[in-house]
Amino acid sequence: QFLMVDEINRASPRTQSALLQAMEEQHVTVTGREHALPTPFHVLATQNPLELEGTYPLPEAQLDRFLLQIEIDYPDLAAEKKIVESTLSEEESIPKSVMYANDLRDLQKTVRRMPLNQNAIDSVLSLVRSGRPESSEIEEVCHYVHWGPGPRASRALALALRARALLQGHSEPTLEDLNALVQPVLRHRMALNYAARADGIGVDEILKILTKNIKPF
Structure with a gap:
């Protein structure tokens, strides 16, 4: 039920x-x-993200199907030490099951049952729509964004918002949950233009501006 694809941008079209x-x-x-x-x-x-030779950029339609894009930096010292020690060890690393498929299905149903009030929905919609250059009132978006997040982004953000709230032990989604999800949910659903590249502006910088304009709920 989990398909793990390493370096997906090396897969053929x-x-x-x-x-x-x-x-x-x-x-x-x-x-x-x-x-x-x-x-x-x-x-x-x-x-x-570094080697582009022999890679095929993912089409926008496929990127949009991924719920989150998480940027992974170098591991900290403790984690890197553990990596080295596991490499030197003769013990075979065996993955352990943490839940069954039915458990995961039950959790997904629980997430969808979590209430999301109208103010939170309005904040999600306002945030996503403000990232579209055709309708945004934010100067940086109009100047630097080539195309913004579509309706699937609104759905993904609302769903991830409830999932994070559940994991954090909240009875309902909070503004903190929304702030934490802006970049992983939206960064792969936007593209910048040549002006942004010329000025050294990245997607995450635009998303930080969007975060400052989130409507509280």
């Missing part, structure tokens, strides 16, 4: 197209026959 079908339609087609995928079905993928 044909492979990426097949993966897009799996992520969107929950089935794959082989020689004209459809094969349903198990539920729940999730894709966890990595990208190499």
Whole structure:
């Protein structure tokens, strides 16, 4: 039920197209026959942000299917030491199950049952729509953003907002939850123009500006 893809941007366009079908339609087609995928079905993928030779940029439609894009920096000293020690050890690392598929399905249902009041929904919509240069009143967005997040971003942000609130032990989503999710939910759903590149402006800098304009709830 978990498909792990290492350096997904090295996959060919044909492979990426097949993966897009799996992520969107929950089935794959082989020689004209459809094969349903198990539920729940999730894709966890990595990208190499440094080496571009031999890579194929993911199309916007596929990027939009990923709920989050998390930037991973170098590990801290303790984590890196553990990596080295595990490499030198003769013991084989065996993954352990932390939950069953039914447990995950139950948690997903719990997330969807968590209340999200109208003020929170309005804040999510206001935030996402302010990232679109066609309708935004934020100067930096109009000047630097080529295309902004679509309706799928609003859905993803509202869903992730409830999931984070549950993980944090909140009875309902808070402004803190929303602030924490702006970058991972939206950074892969926006593209900047040449003016942004010329001025050294990145997506995360635009998102920090959007965060300052979030409507409290």
